[in-house]
Amino acid sequence: AQSVTQPDIHITVSEGASLELRCNYSYGATPYLFWYVQSPGQGLQLLLKYFSGDTLVQGIKGFEAEFKRSQSSFNLRKPSVHWSDAAEYFCAVGTISGGGADGHNFGKGTQLIIQP
């Protein structure tokens, strides 16, 4: 089954510093990959998604992610974080129907903490 792993439970970054959140996927073919953000007390919001084509994907709020097939990774990056970026970030992979539940399989999330 398609799955994603987020190796970091927490990440602490200083405001203004660059950010990289890791996501590794498990799937033989080209996966459908997503990054969502969950601000405190809120539901999840899509940051960006990758299906095919250009491996560098631009999203909202200044985020980008790079798909690397050789490393089975889809890491999220931002050049300069703001205090408002403090949230939980989820990587997800689209699941194939016909035997598996249709939808997304989510990673366990990475909590981003911003230091002043």
Added chain:
Amino acid sequence: EAQVTQNPRYLITVTGKKLTVTCSQNMNHEYMSWYRQDPGLGLRQIYYSMNVEVTDKGDVPEGYKVSRKEKRNFPLILESPSPNQTSLYFCASSPSWGARYNEQFFGPGTRLTVL
């Protein structure tokens, strides 16, 4: 405003007392889904629906029921809640049955505590 709404947002109940969490979307989406979120476990899918009268189990369906009588509504029913169902619940919808490659739109969540 396009949105997914859930009610109630917070609920404290006792073991065995039936409850329903409502979910409604105003985007005419075919696909709807329920997830539960627990610390250290991320989001796990409970049930999903690809269209009216079509529902299927996700990864953790035990102890839950759903129904999809109208396109916009997808209630989650706990017939006999137990403490291990204490969790944060999210409803989500997606523009078509191909939810594996479509963005999902999430409601604000329902925090359920079962005593």
